Structure formats: C-alpha cells, structure tokens
Amino acid sequence: MVDLKEHDCISDTNCGNGVRWSMTRGDNTGAGAILQNSAKVAAEMADKGLGIALCPHFAVAKKLRTGALVALFPDFDGRKQAFNIVYLGGEPFPRHCRAD
Numbered sequence: 001m002v003d004l005k006e007h008d009c010i011s012d013t014n015c016g017n018g019v020r021w022s023m024t025r026g027d028n029t030g031a032g033a034i035l036q037n038s039a040k041v042a043a044e045m046a047d048k049g050l051g052i053a054l055c056p057h058f059a060v061a062k063k064l065r066t067g068a069l070v071a072l073f074p075d076f077d078g079r080k081q082a083f084n085i086v087y088l089g090g091e092p093f094p095r096h097c098r099a100d
Contacts, residue, residue: 008033008051010042043069 039059
C-alpha cells in the first residue's frame with residue numbers, strides 16, 4: 001500500500017470520502033490525485049493508463065475477465081456502503097428491478 005504514493009490514484013467522489021481510499025485491512029489509504037464521480041469512468045481511466053482506480057466490482061468485472069485490468073490488492077476489500085432505493089410510484093415497478 002505504501003507504493004500507492006508513487007501512483008496517481010483515481011477516486012470516485014460518490015464513494016464516501018472520495019479523496020481517501022479506505023480499506024478493511026488496517027488504515028491504509030491512498031490520496032486521490034484524480035477526482036471524478038463515476039465508477040465506470042474510473043475503470044476506463046485506469047484502462048487508459050491514467051492511474052490506479054478503486055472501483056466496485058460491477059465497474060471492472062469485464063475488464064478483469066479479459067485481462068485489460070488486474071486486481072492489485074485481491075486480499076483487500078473496499079469499504080462497504082449501504083444505499084436506499086426509493087420508488088415514487090406512477091408506472092408499475094419493473095419486474096427486473098424487484099428484489100422479491
């Protein structure tokens with residue numbers, strides 16, 4: 001983790017404190033030199049060689065499978081975040097979006 005200081009870290013401002021990376025193994029963090037607000041954009045930036053990105057799995061799964069990106073810290077997990085989804089009504093709620 002100390003080596004992260006030698007690289008540009010791409011941070012997603014939607015993930016809590018977007019300028020610091022929080023990991024579940026200790027208090028290891030990397031400063032985010034590049035700030036943006038999309039996990040998919042962060043993955044694309046890493047793919048283009050612009051830095052190292054901490055991304056949720058959905059944003060990098062395909063790139064990991066194809067070898068376009070590699071997991072640098074497979075033993076570390078990013079901080080888990082709860083979220084809420086609110087449906088305001090009107091049209092019927094799409095079946096593929098339900099958790100039932």
